[in-house]
Structures are given as C-alpha cells and as structure tokens.
Amino acid sequence: MIESSNEKTGTKRHVSTDTREHIKDTLLLMLKTSHFRTIRITALCREAHIARGTFYLYYNTIDDLLEDIINDSLQLINSMTPKEKQGSLKKLQIMLNQTGDEELPKDSSLFPPCHKYLELEKYRFLVKDADVAPIIAQKIHQYESPKIVPVLMKELNMKQDEAELLFKFIVNGSSSVNRSLLELKENEWYRLQKKILQFILGGLKCDQWS
C-alpha cells in the first residue's frame, strides 16, 4: 500500500481512487438531505458501507473530506474558465451588453467562478448549506486571488491591500446571493445574475481597462 500526504489539503492519499471517490460521493449524497455540521463520520461510514478505519486511510476529519470535494469542484470550474482574467472580464462586459434581459448568455465560460458555481450540476446544491457556502467562498478567494489581484492593481491603480480587500468584497457578496439564485429557472437566474455582474464590472470600470 502506498500512502502519502497531500500538503495542500492536508488529506491522506491512497492508491485506491475508487474508494476515495465512493467516500466523496457518499458525503455529497448525504448533504442533499442533511446539514454538513450534523453529519458524523460513523454515520457516513455506515452509509458508505465501509469500516471506520477505511475512512481514516483517506481523511483525518470530515472537514478534510469536504475540502477535497470543494477542491474537485473548483478544478472543474478552472477547466471551464479562460486563464487570462483581464481580457475575459472585458469580453464578459461586452457580451452582457449585447444580450437582452431575458436572453441566455452565449458564452457562460466568461462568468467568474462564484457565478459559475451554480452551473455545476453535481456541486451547486452545496451553496445551500450555511456552513459550506462560506468555505466555498473562502476557497474561491484563495484560488482566484493570485490571478485577479494583480489585474486590479494595474487597471485600477490600486495598492495590493486595496485590491485584495476589494476582491474579498466581490467574492463574499457574490457568494451571499448565490443561495437566492439557486432555485430559480435558468432565464430568471440569468436576469438577476446579469444585474449583479453589470454592477461589479461597472464598479471595476472594465470599459476603461487596457
């Protein structure tokens, strides 16, 4: 058996990715009906038909397991997102201005990660859980900050602490409205999402970016 530690998440690694995926899928299934903070490892193992010791081969705590799931979802978002922030935000603003209020966007790959979360069929419902949503926001902030902060500093002539704080404001604001948008039909969701995006891009003065 090969075991190693994943430094980024603090979770343990193991050769059997099948069991690992099975544990993740079991928690995701349980989260559809239970609050995260009420789920105990014992109940998870019962549900997954695994021994408690098996759980500990992969994770130290249930929080580690959740973090692993959220990292998966962010990797998925990452694969759907253009690498270059500066150009994509300008393109997003142009696209929003060109689509009518009730029309769906032509290319939602330009949406920022917080706004794209609701498109992930497998993970979107996670934003409903009041204890999970802030962790997702914090992770998005952590992943995206090194990419967006330098752009904000350059385009808005900001100091680093100012750009970091502004980005924190945007991620947490976006995260707080996601729950309200979750249950809406696609066109309603887009009508509201668009107003939020237009507010953000207007505040960032994207139309004046280089």
Place this chain on the structure above:
Amino acid sequence: MIESSNEKTGTKRHVSTDTREHIKDTLLLMLKTSHFRTIRITALCREAHIARGTFYLYYNTIDDLLEDIINDSLQLINSMTPKEKQGSLKKLQIMLNQTGDEELPKDSSLFPPCHKYLELEKYRFLVKDADVAPIIAQKIHQYESPKIVPVLMKELNMKQDEAELLFKFIVNGSSSVNRSLLELKENEWYRLQKKILQFILGGLKCDQWS
C-alpha cells in the same frame, strides 16, 4: 410590575431599564474575550450578579439579548445618518472624489450603515465574532432595504427582485471586509474603505443619478 412583549425583537419588556442595560453591558463585556456561541445564560448571570429568573424577565434566549444589543447599535447608526438615501449617496461620491487618498473624510455621516459600524466605539468589536457579524449584516439589510431598494429601482431601472439582490450583495460584501478593517489605524482604514465605497458607487452609477 408591568410586563409586555416587544413584537419586533420577541424580547420581553420590563419597567426596570437599568437592569436591562446592565444585562446588555454584561454580554458586551463578555464578548470582548469570549465567542458568542460559547456564552451560556448561567455564566452571564454569574458575571452580572443576577438570578437566572431575572434574565428571563427580559429575554427568552441569549440570541434575543444579542438582537436587542444589535438593534441598539443600529438605532445609534440611524441617528447619525441622513434620512434621504438618494441625495446622500451622490453627496458621498462627490466628497470621496474631493478628498485625497490619505486624507480623512470631512463628513462620515454620509457613509452607509455597514461602513459606519466601525465608528461605533461601543459596538464595533462585535464584527470580529464570526457568528455575530452575519447577524449584524442581516439586521442592517432588513432595516435599510425598504429605504434603498426603491431608490435602486428608480435610478437603475431595476425590478424589485433585482434591486433586493443587489442590495444583499452590497451589504454582505461590506460586512465581509469589515473584519479586516477593524484593527487598522484611522487613516489606513479610510484609505481602504474609500476604495470599496468608490467601487460600490461606481457600480451603482451614482454620478448619473437624478
């Protein structure tokens, strides 16, 4: 003894405002060193030198007591804030544009409630507590929404649900950065606060308001 119920907060009312104030001050004092969720009624009564029964003359739960304290802080903010939103946001934008980055604002009464919270000497430290901060944000949202939503609808030509969601975004975004600003010196705090306010007012296109 006269007792009645305060419908708004669900708390009990009583003739002795002194005892009520004493209970509130005791919780505020305890919150300087303890997390809200770890404070029990028994410990609060011990600290306040009152009988447990006395506590229940005024409040049903410790959450009721916290709500009463937050309501006090919002009343204080309300007394410091111009009633008319539309004009005051335009005035705020003009003032921000006229003050240098390291300069303190001439009239911080124009600041929106979330941003003004840090000026309340007695209550500002409350935003540090991760369980209390969202309750403050929710209360500010509830108090301010009826005043600001109609203005956003009119000035940005928005539907009610759009204006409500945007205002939720702004309140929660502001609330999330308050904690980072809490420990800063006055001029540093203002430099960062100003960038956030300029982003918000830019996103709201305040310079085009009627």
